[in-house]
Amino acid sequence: MKYRRELSAAFKASIPVMMGYSVLGFAFGLLMTSQGYPWILPVAMSTLIYAGALQFLALGFFQAKTGLGQIFVASIFVNIRQAFYGLSLLKKFKKAGSLRPYLIFALTDETYALMTTMREDPRLKRRWYLFFLAALNQGYWVGGTLAGALFGRMVRFDTRGLDFSLTALFVVLAMEQYKQRRDALPFLIGAAASLIAMTLVSRDRMLITAIALALLGMFALREKLEKRGKGHE
Amino acid sequence: MNELWIWEAVGVMALANLLTRIAPFLFFSRRRPPRAVIFVEENFPPIILTILIFYTLSSVDFGSAPYGLKELGGIAVTMLLHRLFDNYLISIFGGTATYMAMVQLF
Numbered sequence: 001m002k003y004r005r006e007l008s009a010a011f012k013a014s015i016p017v018m019m020g021y022s023v024l025g026f027a028f029g030l031l032m033t034s035q036g037y038p039w040i041l042p043v044a045m046s047t048l049i050y051a052g053a054l055q056f057l058a059l060g061f062f063q064a065k066t067g068l069g070q071i072f073v074a075s076i077f078v079n080i081r082q083a084f085y086g087l088s089l090l091k092k093f094k095k096a097g098s099l100r101p102y103l104i105f106a107l108t109d110e111t112y113a114l115m116t117t118m119r120e121d122p123r124l125k126r127r128w129y130l131f132f133l134a135a136l137n138q139g140y141w142v143g144g145t146l147a148g149a150l151f152g153r154m155v156r157f158d159t160r161g162l163d164f165s166l167t168a169l170f171v172v173l174a175m176e177q178y179k180q181r182r183d184a185l186p187f188l189i190g191a192a193a194s195l196i197a198m199t200l201v202s203r204d205r206m207l208i209t210a211i212a213l214a215l216l217g218m219f220a221l222r223e224k225l226e227k228r229g230k231g232h233e
Numbered sequence: 234m235n236e237l238w239i240w241e242a243v244g245v246m247a248l249a250n251l252l253t254r255i256a257p258f259l260f261f262s263r264r265r266p267p268r269a270v271i272f273v274e275e276n277f278p279p280i281i282l283t284i285l286i287f288y289t290l291s292s293v294d295f296g297s298a299p300y301g302l303k304e305l306g307g308i309a310v311t312m313l314l315h316r317l318f319d320n321y322l323i324s325i326f327g328g329t330a331t332y333m334a335m336v337q338l339f
Contacts, residue, residue, distance in 0.1 A: 049246050049250050054246055058246060060289065072245050077281055080274055080277050081278045082253040083253045083256045083257060084274045084275070085254070090258065104255050105255075160336050161336035163289075164304070167304070168307065168311045168325040169321075170282050170289065171311045171312060177278055181279070190287075214281075218276055
């Protein structure tokens, strides 16, 4: 194979992600089929969407029959942090040519972290190294999803409460955010916006309403947030 | 369940997600993004995660027994495991397993 060295370097770099993606992907596939969805749905989602938190969240959208417009806006804000990643990779992706669209599509949290922190071997063809890295990571995610989806179809067991994995995922991600900037204010804004939204509107509109309220709140408190946020940069 | 609608929803999510990833390459490859955009991108992640936690709990009835204690218990176990081991797989699986046990046994 022409790019063997790039592939093996990318594989080594991707090993830490393998564990996380295959296990979480498995949980996602299992969760979807345990709720009665066809196995192809989670596999297609992992292939076409490829964003962990959003895919888990989709289950809530499906159950509440959330409107497509709301799903669109909510999805943008759920993943708005990703709009930051590209900024630090503009230069790196510049010479990727035909591989560039896929590199941009597959830019998840973990792939971004690897691409920005790993030291690269200057003898390697960078665009192929980056491509293999991105593709391997998505391979783990899709593979885990497929295995979980098939497992969920074959094995029947009591899955009541399995959807709590979504809450647990968000709790862990929130704790990681808190580690980065030890400031309770953003969490308080989120909590206040959620509670107000929950009392004002029905469940299928709660997410979008809370996002709108939180945006208002954060611009009202912009000075405070910016001053406190300085610490972590 | 309306199958076509679900696939439409998947398409919408795929598109929205792609937009967040492609935006800097489309809009900011030559000029710096406006300060308001940077402000939202920097400060919104902890806020949205908090909202998502509430959203996933929005069908829980805290007004009557068991008053959401199972959910709060599951969150407490998740947080404790994360403090102890700092490994998100352990935290998520431990918290979920605890919650499933509480829902299925009591």
